[in-house]
Amino acid sequence: MDERYAIILAAGKGTRMKSKLYKVLHPVCGKPMVEHIMNRVEEVNPKDVITVVGHGADEVKAQLGTRSEYALQAEQLGTGHAVMQAADFLKEKKGTTLVISGDTPLLTSETLDQLFEYHQAKGASATILTAQADDPNGYGRILRDHVGIVDKIVEQKDATPEEARVKEINTGTYCFDNELLFETLEKLTTDNAQGEYYLTDIIEILKENEQIVAAYQTDDFEESIGVNDRMALAQANEIMRKRINQQHMRNGVSFIDPKTTYIDEGVKIGAETLIEPGVALKGKTTIGENCAITQNSQITDSVIEDQVTVKSSTIEKSVVHSQADVGPYAHLRPQAEVNQKVHIGNFVEIKNAVIGEKTKVGHLTYVGDATLGKEINVGCGTVFVNYDGKNKHHTTVGDYSFIGSGVNLVGPVNIASNSCLAAGSTITDDVYENDMAIARARQVNKEGYAKRLPFLQ
Template identity: 85%
Template structure:
């Protein structure tokens, strides 16, 4: 098989985005657009990838790291000028080069593979990936002769009224014979409305030299969408979200309303899991089999094992083990572990803590910087007081302990197994096995005093 190379165009600032974030770094379903492109390119196994960077160069490099070589386009003088910057890496090499824009996140590796195969099958010097657009406004038009051979590409701003009616559009993705590509780049000019070096001018140059120029039309116009503004960004997110949800449903996941379920690219969901409306699953989240994730839950970079129910709760960078349940309206903050069959109830917040097997933290409780053993009952309104204004302190509670309602545990403190903390206590000292700790002021009744209080008059 021919050597394969790829050039990713990622130098533009994207002024129409009206954003501080560089265009190709805007996320689509949880990943920057350029990350989607790099992933698709990697799936076709190129021998070398060169990314053309300009605006936001350091941020793009940080995103892609060592997966690519980089060439700087200091001035944005057009797509042809951008590709020229890759000459130091690719000029003179035999093989086929894919040129792809970093703002086309909906392209699939299957389409790119088919483009390569079509290009090689036609023995072409260049092959344009095209699509049929009912409304071709804004796209370059593919002009063919009477027998369907590509004649040239006309940019929107240079198109005549008749040319603007053509429905076959240029997606901005190409395969080139690498040697011919860089030879032709030496001959392009800025003789156009924009005064830029158009990559599309290479098509005419190659044809004048007698080379074959082919066009491969994708059957899915949506793949061709380039993201140049926030409207297109929202459209790309919608299309990719539908793709992602469809794939999960094909793999045995139930979506009550897929139109209102927001699943990032890369999230894994096991079969027989139910996703209710308004759920967001983000980042590197993994959901096991037979789970129920109820409406408006948000889970980020977390692992949820088999048989877990999450009710309208927020979970971040945490692990919930098999057959536990969380919520409603709980918040698991980073570094939380909820062990098997544990129960985390409504309005409970947990951070940097382990909740043991079959332990119950029912409601209105904060657990921070703590390790709780198994089969503990934590009463309503309990607070693990972990912060003294400067440092965090850890609390440990042993197995089979009972914590009454409205207990404050002032860390650092160790509570042994089989202990009881009386309701309303403020615990500052260690409690030993089989002990009950009571730490509250003795009640005093002031006879007749209520009559003296003005608000009771």
């Protein structure tokens, strides 16, 4: 097998996106388009990957890091000019080079691998990845001769009315004999409607030099979609989301309504888990087996172990251990750890806190910067007062303690095991084992005073 190389074209600004974010960095199902391309390219095992950058070069490099070498296209003079910038890295090497656009996130590694294999089987100098489009507007057309051999590619703006009616389109993805590619690039001119160096003109030059030019047609037009505006971006998200959800269903995950369920690429979900409508699973999230994630929950960069129920809640950068339940309408902020069989109830917020096994935090409570032991009862309306306006302070509550409703725990403070905090108390001092702490003023009734209050008149 020949050595494989890849050139990713990622220099364009993407004017039609109407965005300050450079085009290839716009996300599709949680990842920038150019990262989707890099992932697919890596799966076909190229020896070298060169990413051609221009607008937003530093941002693209920051996204891809050391996974690629980089060539700068300082002035955008067309796709052919972009590929020329990779010459210093690849020009003298033998093998096959994939040229792929950074705005085609729906291409699969299976299709790219088939393109490489078809190219080699045909002994071609160039092989074009093509597709049949019901509406080919905006795409370059593949023109074939009377026996079906590729003659040339004509760009939309240069096409005659007859050529524009052709429905076989150029996806912008190619395989080339690497040495011939860079030899032929030197022969390109800007004699066209755009005044640019078209990579597509290489096909005609190769044909004139009696080189074999092939075309591999993918069965799935959707793979070829290039994202040039917000409408295409939404379409790409929809198509990829459908793929992702279908794969999870094949793996044994149940969806009530996959059309309204939003799962990023790379999210892992165990078998027998139920996903309800409106759920969004983002980033590096893992969901275990036999879980229930109910309507409108959003989970980001978190680990949810087996047999967990999340009811209409938000979880960020946190861990929920097996057989726990969260919500409805709870919010686990970063660095929350909810241990086995814990109950986190409605309108509870947890942040940078560990909740011990079988502890219950039922409702209307804030737990921040705290460590709670096991089998603690936290009453309604409890607040862990962790911030003094400048610094955060930690609170520790021991096993088997009871916290009454409406308690304020003003950190830093330590509550020992088997202790009790009376409802309505504001706790500022440590509480020792088996003690009961009461920190509230005695009630005083002012006889007849209510009649003097203007709002009760």
